[in-house]
Structure formats: C-alpha cells, structure tokens
Amino acid sequence: GAVVSQHPSWVICKSGTSVKIECRSLDFQATTMFWYRQFPKQSLMLMATSNEGSKATYEQGVEKDKFLINHASLTLSTLTVTSAHPEDSSFYICSARTGKQPQHFGDGTRLSIL
Amino acid sequence: DAKTTQPNSMESNEEEPVHLPCNHSTISGTDYIHWYRQLPSQGPEYVIHGLTSNVNNRMASLAIAEDRKSSTLILHRATLRDAAVYYCILRDGGGPTSGTYKYIFGTGTRLKVLA
Numbered sequence: 001g002a003v004v005s006q007h008p009s010w011v012i013c014k015s016g017t018s019v020k021i022e023c024r025s026l027d028f029q030a031t032t033m034f035w036y037r038q039f040p041k042q043s044l045m046l047m048a049t050s051n052e053g054s055k056a057t058y059e060q061g062v063e064k065d066k067f068l069i070n071h072a073s074l075t076l077s078t079l080t081v082t083s084a085h086p087e088d089s090s091f092y093i094c095s096a097r098t099g100k101q102p103q104h105f106g107d108g109t110r111l112s113i114l
Numbered sequence: 115d116a117k118t119t120q121p122n123s124m125e126s127n128e129e130e131p132v133h134l135p136c137n138h139s140t141i142s143g144t145d146y147i148h149w150y151r152q153l154p155s156q157g158p159e160y161v162i163h164g165l166t167s168n169v170n171n172r173m174a175s176l177a178i179a180e181d182r183k184s185s186t187l188i189l190h191r192a193t194l195r196d197a198a199v200y201y202c203i204l205r206d207g208g209g210p211t212s213g214t215y216k217y218i219f220g221t222g223t224r225l226k227v228l229a
Contacts, residue, residue: 046219093158094157095158095217097215105160108157
C-alpha cells in the first residue's frame with residue numbers, strides 16, 4: 001500500500017529556533033500534500049494544502065509566515081515552524097494524495113518547544 | 115464544508131461485530147464518504163471509502179443509507195487492535211477543477227474493545 005514517511009518522529013528544541021519537518025511519499029508521486037496539527041485529545045486540524053511547484057494554500061487562522069511549506073517535488077514536502085514557541089508544541093501530521101485517491105498519512109512528528 | 119456527526123465513544127466486546135454510525139445530512143451529490151482510524155501517537159490509517167453503494171474490503175464494510183445522509187462502518191469481529199478513534203470524513207471536492215479534495219476532520223468516535 002501507499003506509504004508516507006515523516007521525519008523526524010519527534011523533536012525537542014529551544015524557544016526561538018526554527019524546526020523543519022519532512023514528509024515523503026515513498027512509493028507514489030503525490031500531486032497534493034497536506035499538513036495537519038493535532039493537540040492532545042483533539043481532532044486533526046488542517047493547516048495547509050500544498051501542490052507540487054505551487055504556493056501552499058493556508059487555512060483561515062494559520063500564519064503562512066510562521067509555518068513555511070515547500071513542496072519542491074512530487075515526493076517531498078517540508079513544513080518549517082519558524083521562531084517556534086511553547087504554544088507551537090503539538091503533533092504535526094502530513095498526508096499525501098495522488099489524483100482523486102484517498103489521502104495517506106505519515107506517522108506524525110511530535111514537536112516540543114522548551 | 116459538509117459536516118459529519120459521530121458519537122464520542124463506543125464500546126464493544128472482543129470478537130463481536132461493531133457498527134460505528136456517522137450522520138452527514140448536508141452531504142452533496144459528489145461527496146465521497148471516507149473512514150479513517152487513528153491509534154495513539156500515530157497518523158490516521160485509511161479504512162474504507164464509498165460513494166453510494168455498500169463497500170467491503172479486508173478491514174471493514176461500509177453501509178451507506180439510500181439517501182446518503184448517514185453511513186455505518188462495520189467491523190465484523192472486533193479485536194483489541196481495533197481500539198482507536200474512528201473518523202468519518204466527507205471529501206471536500208473544492209470545485210470541479212481544483213482537485214484539492216481536502217479533508218475536514220470531525221471529533222470522531224473513540225472505540226474501546228473489551229477483552
């Protein structure tokens with residue numbers, strides 16, 4: 001089946017630093033990738049939609065300058081949390097899709113900002 | 115965006131069938147119904163999807179009401195590994211040319227399986 005890999009699986013860093021999370025589709029070319037955030041005991045919240053070679057489309061309330069998304073190839077998208085602060089601590093999950101197929105999700109990245 | 119409504123939680127005994135309901139009264143004619151499940155500290159896992167007809171795969175069955183305003187995910191024999199949060203999602207078409215098909219997650223149903 002379709003596999004989406006996310007790296008790193010967890011990261012701890014100091015407040016003010018920037019953190020980059022990678023999302024790769026391992027066995028298919030992803031025309032669209034999505035980034036979600038999930039706080040404890042809550043559902044997934046869509047942050048942005050990214051098409052290869054295009055600028056990401058952010059959901060309302062998500063700061064595009066805070067969460068930089070790059071989708072440079074059909075198998076790789078990155079999310080950079082810039083100048084991270086403790087309130088950015090969360091579980092970040094990516095997904096990838098090709099054509100009209102269902103999305104396939106990575107296993108998430110747990111980000112902790114001290 | 116089309117919304118879904120699911121019970122917050124359900125319990126089932128191991129080896130028994132489980133019927134997980136989902137209401138989606140505002141579904142449009144072209145919305146597909148997708149089901150995913152999420153285990154703790156993992157990303158959601160695809161379970162099944164359908165449009166109008168009932169669907170079966172190795173994981174589960176999906177029963178869709180004739181008016182498409184509700185659907186039911188059926189796990190034929192629950193195991194302890196099926197304990198998870200189950201999400202029913204309507205695929206947002208985003209328009210005929212955008213091809214975005216983004217998901218809007220609801221709160222899901224937390225399934226507890228009793229040994």
